[in-house]
Amino acid sequence: MSNGLYASCDVAAAKEVVCAHEASHPQLVIASTILASTLAFIDGSVVNVGLPAIGASFQADVSDLQWIVNAYLLPLSALLLLGGAAGDRYGRKRLLITGVALFAVASLACALAPNLPSLFIGRFTQGVSAAMLMPNSLAILGQSFSGEAKGRAIGIWAAVGAAAGAVGPVFGGWLIDVGSWRLIFLINLPLAAAAIALTYLFVDADQNSDSDALDWIGGLLATAGLGVTTWALTQGSAHGWSMFVAAVLCAGILLLIVFVLFEHRCGDKAMMPLALFGSSSFVGLTLLTFLLYGALGGLFVVVPYVLITAGGYSATAAGAALLPLPLVIALASPIAGAFSAKSGPRMPLTLGPMIVALGFLLMLRMGQGENYWRDVFPAMVVIALGMALAVAPLTTAVLMSVDPSHVGAASGLNSAVARNGGLVATALIGSVLVITGPALLSAVAGAAIAGALACVAASLSAFLLITAS
Structure with a gap:
């Protein structure tokens, strides 16, 4: 899926953050957030183009191909809210650098994966790190600008995100045609290195004001519920439905119901306030x-x-x-x-x-x-x-x-x-x-x-x- 099309959904995360003080190096701050976000924007769409080549390389079946995509989307979907709250709690700059570094390590692991389980683990780790870097890159953008300058910065970020969404699949497809699907993961490494360097040098130090505990239990319940449900839907759609798969689907739905009940109990401190x-x-x-x-x-x-x-x-x-x-x-x-x-x-x-x-x-x-x-x-x-x-x-x-x-x-x-x-x-x-x-x-x-x-x-x-x- 082309994550670049999600830019409009994510923009609000930058708009709602109050500017702590104007950035000392505004253009370089914009560049750092763009580079970080681009990692998550292009990864999904590029991998979609590479599915046939990856499947041929590992002799993967249909459910394997689905999990190459969903191993990334699952933690990103479940932990995105928790990643933003963690930035508020522990520092957005720190979480951004950590997320980008982890994304780079996971990308290298995907590129070198000797088998499908290794690739799935690398993709899952990419999703976890994307849930850390995406909300915090946008929060840094929001806290570094105010007024018209914030609008211009968000506009630049969104425009580059759209361009990345356009160029990513074509460039990734070219890398597959001239080389190997493994190259589509290696292109993340220089982007990550540049994002870390710019963030470390030019993004102002964190000023943390949120001391609330994180909703870790909610995050784990959401991940488990979505994971079990997704496995059942994947197996059922690819290989047919059985009593066991239907039972797993019911278990996943039950976990999601428990997640909702737990979030209700947490009130406004929940990662998903009801x-x-x-x-x-x-x-x-x-x-x-x-x-x-x-x-x-x-x-x-x-x-x-x-x-x-x-x-x-x-x-x-x-x-x-x-x-x-x-x-x-x-x-x-x-x-x-x-x-x-x-x-x-x-x-x-x-x-x-x-x-x-x-x-x-x-x-x-x-x-x-x-x-x-x-x-x-x-x-x-x-x-x-x-x-x-x-x-x-x-x-x-x-x-x-x-x-x-x-x-x-x-x-x-x-x-x-x-x-x-x-x-x-x-x-x-x-x-x-x-x-x-x-x-x-x-x-x-x-x-x-x-x-x-x-x-x-x-x-x-x-x-x-x-x-x-």
Whole structure:
């Protein structure tokens, strides 16, 4: 999944942080946060393009390919809120440097992995470290600027994130074609080294004010619940459902229920304060984010895989096939933002997912993608236009949907929900990836229809639950 498309969800985390004092080296602070965030932005999308090559190298089955993606998304989804709270508690600069260093070590482990279990461990560690570096890089950006300077800094960060989301899959595909899939992990090392050096030298020292204990139990329950549930969905979709898999799924759901009950007991000290869900608008935005980004998560795994395995595309061409998404979103978002400012967030958040649903239906023409401009390009452009209309007002809507005391938790939770959508979608697409030959195209059509239905449900969530402005 292209994490670069999550930039709009994450921006709120920077906006809500109060500036402690202006940065002494503002441009270098921006550079350090961009380099750190880029590690997490490009990793998911680049790995998606590399799945066929990794699968061939390790003779992996479909569930193995799903876990190459979800071993990263699982800890990122479950621990993102905890990573931000840890930065408040122990220091954002310290957590950023630690997270980036751990990401570099994990990337090296992935590049050198001799077998699939080693690769899974490396990917899981990447996810843990991304949950540390993502919220703290944005918090540093927010605490280092104020007023118009903060807006400009966030704009630069978002623009570079979009560019990374565009270039990452193409560059990663080229590395796979000319060398090996292992190179897509090694490119993280110089980025990490530069991010650590700039952060250490030019980000001001931490000024910690949060002495509250961290919700470690909540983090562990969320990770365990999501992990068990994801395993069951992955096994069921790839290999069929059995009584044992169904029982594991029930156990995972039970763990998630225990997590919710524990968070209720923790009140405002929870990593996911349940008071947020007292707002119908926030509930609608949460459902919209989960469904819309879930559909996108499936798209970013299925399309490159099908184009490479069934369409005969090179990894570079498969990565380039996704280029219209970040490019069109970057170009159309300012127009969509102006429209949202006039109409309020409810209308664009209703129309945007409906347009994305139309784009998914256009995927029914994709076939093997023999003619890219006829079979693939139209669907990518329409999906991108719908996403541009939806993502522009999303951050503003999240910030407006809760009271000021919960703004930080709401923005962080919205980012986590977006990743969870991709996590669940990737777990469910095994029934598509397991098929070969002509039947694969029918399976892709079924997945496209499922994605369209998810987007329609996202649109209805906005229309029925978001309070009209």
